[in-house]
Amino acid sequence: MSKAFTRLAPAATPVPPRWRKDVERILITDAMLARRIRQVAGEIQRDFQGREMVVVSLLNGTVMFLGDLIRNLSIPLRLDFMGVSSYGAGTESGELVYTKELRLDVRGRDVLLVDDILDTGKTLTRVRAKLQALKPRRIKICVLLDKPSRRVEPVKTDYVGFAIPDVFVVGYGLDYAERYRNLPFVGVLKPEMYRR
Numbered sequence: 001m002s003k004a005f006t007r008l009a010p011a012a013t014p015v016p017p018r019w020r021k022d023v024e025r026i027l028i029t030d031a032m033l034a035r036r037i038r039q040v041a042g043e044i045q046r047d048f049q050g051r052e053m054v055v056v057s058l059l060n061g062t063v064m065f066l067g068d069l070i071r072n073l074s075i076p077l078r079l080d081f082m083g084v085s086s087y088g089a090g091t092e093s094g095e096l097v098y099t100k101e102l103r104l105d106v107r108g109r110d111v112l113l114v115d116d117i118l119d120t121g122k123t124l125t126r127v128r129a130k131l132q133a134l135k136p137r138r139i140k141i142c143v144l145l146d147k148p149s150r151r152v153e154p155v156k157t158d159y160v161g162f163a164i165p166d167v168f169v170v171g172y173g174l175d176y177a178e179r180y181r182n183l184p185f186v187g188v189l190k191p192e193m194y195r196r
């Protein structure tokens with residue numbers, strides 16, 4: 001089990017002027033992301049030693065995290081994506097729509113399932129069950145962010161980048177209504193941006 005108690009950014013870290021209208025504060029800087037992701041990759045590398053894994057990454061939120069994670073993995077792997085999106089505006093419905101199905105065969109394989117953020121746990125619970133039905137040897141779960149206080153369905157994670165408080169975050173792949181994925185840091189979205 002990885003330690004997720006890495007400290008969050010000091011309150012003094014300024015939001016770049018371009019994003020000040022939208023972002024309240026920076027929670028995790030690009031330097032903190034880079035450092036922690038190298039550590040997580042090191043843990044994965046030790047655990048998977050010698051065995052080729054299939055990395056299954058959930059679209060679209062993992063774009064940046066996945067790129068930085070796998071460039072730090074110097075072990076054999078194959079990569080595939082599953083497109084998952086929650087139906088409707090809120091995440092409350094729990095209804096998942098698959099926008100891209102897995103193509104690689106994972107039967108008997110070691111799978112590393114990667115997602116951007118673990119919130120209520122509904123997404124990973126469903127995706128894990130769907131993958132499990134394909135009879136992999138084992139499934140390890142890796143998330144960049146974890147909001148433990150929001151959990152509705154229990155999920156056992158193997159690698160966690162950062163545990164964060166119950167705030168809505170954007171950037172580094174994470175979106176609000178498909179925006180902000182390009183920010184190089186993880187920031188707290190101003191509530192007025194999503195209350196409208």
Ligand code: IMP
Nearest residue numbers: 117118119120121122123168169174175
């Ligand atoms: P869960 O099914 O409630 O665990 O939610 C997981 C998904 O909800 C993530 O993959 C995100 O797409 C989305 N999500 C949850 N919290 C946040 C957030 O703070 N910012 C952006 N997306 C979030």
Ligand code: MG
Nearest residue numbers: 059060061116
């Ligand atoms: Mg997502």
